[in-house]
Amino acid sequence: MQAIGYFSGSARRNGKKRSIGDQNRAFLDFCQRSGYDIVATFADPDETSDAGFQQLLEYLRRPGKTFTIVVVDTLTALGPDLGAAALRLLELEHHGATVLLSTNGADAFQSLVDTWAERGEGTPISERVRSAMRRKAVRGEVLGRPPYGYRVGPRRRLELVPEEAVVVRYIFRLYLSENLGVRKIAGRLNDEGIPTRRGGRWSMVTVRDILRNRAYLGHYSRFGTTVTGSHPALVSPEDFRRVQDRLQSRHTPARQRTVNPFLLSGLVHCARCGNRMIGVSRRQTWLTRSGETRTATYRYYQCESRTNQSACGYNTQRAADLEARVRQALDSDDHPGPRVRIAGNIDSYALELQTQVERIEARIRRNRRQVEELVADAAHGHITIERMKAIGIDLAEEHRQLENDLHTARQRLQAHHSEAERRRHLEQQRQRLLQHWESLSFDDLQTALRDVVDRIDVDGNDVRVYRRA
Template sequence: MARRNRKKSTPLKAIDNRTNRAIGIVRVSTAEQANEERYSIPHQKAHIAEECRRRGFELIHIFEFVQSGAKVLSRSTGEQEKILKFIEDNNISYVIVHELDRLARSMTDTLLFTDELAKRNVALVSVHDPVDTSTPQGIMQMQILAVFAEYFRKQLAGKVMGSMIERAREGKPLGKTPYGYTIGPQGFEVVPHEAEVVKKIFRLYVEQNLGMRGIAVELNRLGLRTRKGNQWSHSTVRDILENEVYTGCFLWDKDGLNISIENNHTPIINREIWEKAQTRRNTKNKLGGRAQNQNFLLSGLLKCGHCTDPEGNHVSMAGRTNRKGKYCYKYYRCNNYASKGTCQGHEYRADRLEKLVLEDIEMLIRNGPGMIVDRNIILEDGESIKQNLELYERRLAALDTALEKAAAAYEAGAYDLDFFRERKLKITAEQAELKKLIAETRARLNGCIPPEEIQRRVQVKMKAAVRLLQETDITRAKMYLQEIIDHILVKSEEDLTIFYRV
């Protein structure tokens, strides 16, 4: 029988890449420094230096603290972060203390700090305690300590989460304080000069049709700055427009727990302006964000008469600028042609399309609102009713989820029975109201608008048309134009179909 060659197994050895570089940590309280010689900083430093000499360690630095043990390793003071950063920046392998209670009075804090050191392959040595995590026995101690550290960490996390839930239940601020508010004894308090900026942002967005970048440009032009003193940007404006806190509503959604409290604090804007801003956001998203920021009168309104997407919708057109020498030409180009090169119509001169549209509007103004009945009309209620219906249905679905989360939170012990009952009652009441609104909205969508109501709306649109022809600022002109026109179907520079809103 052939003899098999067997490899001898070698015992696993702990790999230790530690250097001989060490730091010391010494601490006294004010009372200890005055009354106890063995606790004094010179006494502790002398013993740490002697321990380093005995072991052959290079003592790089000694951190000195004259404060309570609770503060040395507290995350709120930032001292622990400073120590850990120094360790990482200076390739430290050993932390030496005179006694363990010089680190902290709390064993929990000591265990958690020791765990942080172990993650960095740093040993903790106490001169007068049997603790040395650089030895095999110390490694075993570290494994035991790590179990306790993980337990205490979870305990602390649970307490923090419980505290956050209590604050959320009370409608008290959590996390970053929104621009426009500060935190007072009762929660959110309005900062007057910041609140004026918030109001201005909503006015520029709702009333003057400025986009988020346009609002940022205007705020910077006026010399206004964010709370940190920075210039405004598209994202900082967006964060304000999307934050419902400015209506006085408190919202908190964390790890499956959803809490909403109306009239929690003083609002900066009213609910009507908030709803208008969200409706406008939906409209702008539908028209296309890039189109809204272009310096073209018809951007966002034009649809290609030759191209459709897979769902059968006409493809949008976007403004383009071509420069030939000293001349600049503006065009509207089909997005299909721009991305795929597959469009029969390609592109059209902007000045010609805009001239045809403005001439048609002028004709309507000259000949009276009765002429609009001969045009293509889209009842804007139809679209807005659909949008409202979608919003109501989404909110109803969100409430169903919120009720499930509240039940799960109660079962997990995060909610007590009284709070769960109160939360359930509020959710079910809002669900009933939404179901009623959905039924009414569907009835309106299926019904028809009386002729006299259409005529009244035409009169309103004609006023917007007059303002459009008098407006020289393109941003405001686009706002008036979008009040009048839903979209324009383009087959050629002479063949346009305008769909008016009433």
């Protein structure tokens, strides 16, 4: 059987730091005792470096490799804490390796779960918080933001907001009595000047969410717990059932769908109302004169105000035509000046990049909590270690992708901070778009466009592409 050694400058045993040399000697002794053939070793000098670990993963990806054992000195060689060690163990498992400890030959996953339970880390803060929230939910206490039409009362129970409650009843009446659809209801509310709770405009989504919310029956549901009669109802059970039946009847049967994203999503705006234009696909079927059935899919960018709020005018562009005009505009020196909005010393693009970095970092933290909760479940005996591995592998893959995305986003932000470098980067991206538009992958093409283009304003045949500067 073949064995690979992985050593790290972060490894500790009984609280004492283990040198790379100490780990290597322990690995050699372990292989000699166990009769393993040594095929490779990889090392990282400290916990801030992962080049050695990445080389180990690349080695495991090689085709035709036989069953392989990865040997580490202690769990701390895989990370500074048990959560980090769990992620790396899951990555190695995903690549077909079994991980053992050189100290006693124990399975690293079993040692991880045992250590987690012994240290009391089997109940992380997030799990304790959720338990407390479940207890509050059982008592009918409000958790999070109350539904529209209600506010949180002194006993943490929902109580009516009279002016909002009137609107909720009005929405249900428009849907049932006047037979209006959700888009037309949103349009009616906007036309009548009725604002949302935050003072904004109504959309199809907000109206549909209200029509589906069981809180208006007087029931409060959270964490799988439902408390009936916990607060005043705004709709009768019979009317609520009729609404759900009608919503369901209008819902098209589920079918296998292929999602094709739109290249200019997030960039193109309606010049009339300022709202974004969203990608819409229309599938049409017709009969030819010969009786043959033909089907085609048409893709458009449409004003979101008209689509979701029944507001604004008809402002629709064929996707292929608009994308071609944007490409043509990028090849021209005649373009509007940059729409750069200054906030302190950071322009809007830098703020956008910083927001992207923070968003990815938040997703990484959420991913890490999910992994820790999975190990906690195994430590408590709620799931088996094999089940933990099966679920955790997907989380580890997501974590690796998020780390790569974060690295890319930070590089883009750093490049932007240097004025000369930023201008050079923008021109390189523009030339890349012009020369390789057809050959770039969708993701690369969209990323390059978002680097170069600040905004696209569309009003009928008038298309203005604002480039970053």
